[in-house]
Amino acid sequence: MAPVTAASIAPPPSREARQEAEQATTLWTEELHEFFSLQGGQVFPVRSDQWVGTVLPDRGLLTLEGLIYRHRAAREMRANTDDLGPEWPEVVHTQEAGGTAETFLDAYVPFAEDGAGDFEYIDTRPGKHHGCVRYFMAIDGGGPIFDSLASYVAAVHHSVESPYDYNGLIPTRIDGALLWEVADASHLPAGSQPID
Template sequence: MSVESNWVRIIRWCEQHAPTTASRLRPPPGRQAVHAAEAATDRLWPAQLHEWFALHNGGFDSQPDALVLPSNEPISVALAVRTRDELVEIWQDNTDDLGGTETLMAQPAGTEIETFLPAFIPIGSDGAGDYLAVDTRGGDRAGCIVEFSKYGGTALCWDSIADMLESTATALEQQVPCQGWMPVVENGLLRWDYRP
């Protein structure tokens, strides 16, 4: 299924079971804003990343959070660029110690690495320093979703945004864990409990 069709499943479920969460998402930023963000990263964004930001512009900045992804809130396109730039700068010394930006960017997408690269475009935040990001490096897994830990390091989570949304929608509809996170609704809010 497509990015849009899986997103519709998630939003439909939230509207029925977690309406406060559904109401916390902002409308799409518009094509021009997305193209400007892509240009600012100096990376070619995969089609699914454009589709992702054509559906929403993250959650509103005030509580409650719109945790529609397993323990993560989608972030706005502007925050994606700002966060990426900040994390690249914060982790630059580590990147240099591991062989430098050019060497690490040449590795295929999905390759686990203990730093934050310019190829990573954040799309979700857990609010505590961990991020979901699209890996725009080349290779068979270009466009995959990695989780970046605030302690340094990435882990491959899904092969694409569509896969992430499909597994999230299935977890909601069938009330099963997604990447170890179990959906729970309290007072109209969706939250995720980790159950390894």
């Protein structure tokens, strides 16, 4: 449906490369291993005279190298949580997946980014929401966006296959590229609303 965007997706990395990325970050979920067994991230061309688009809504898929880099950089630039009280490190240590830590944790595995330093990640901590998808924007805030990577991909797939928006973005195909435009009333099917 979007051959230009599809052509920007790298082939799946080898099992050995996935295992090396896991060793460089944290223990991955089976779903994350499967995700990277199907694709190798998005590689954007150096030339910028043609829109390439993104598979995920305004998020480029990270390559394994990008995933390792983003994980390492986020670990090095952790938010200062001193104002949350002296007990905060212990609170974070006891949290389950989906809990807000207010900073990047080693148990987070980035898999897509917006190009401005924010990214989506898998929370690999144990608990009911183990493997949930969350969004990191300067600090770790908010709860899970989706309970699993599979449910996130399914929601995006549904949006691309239908005329419905995804969180206020309309999937649009232009010259073979999948682009995500801000929804306005003229794009929305009767009775639908952008998601707040």
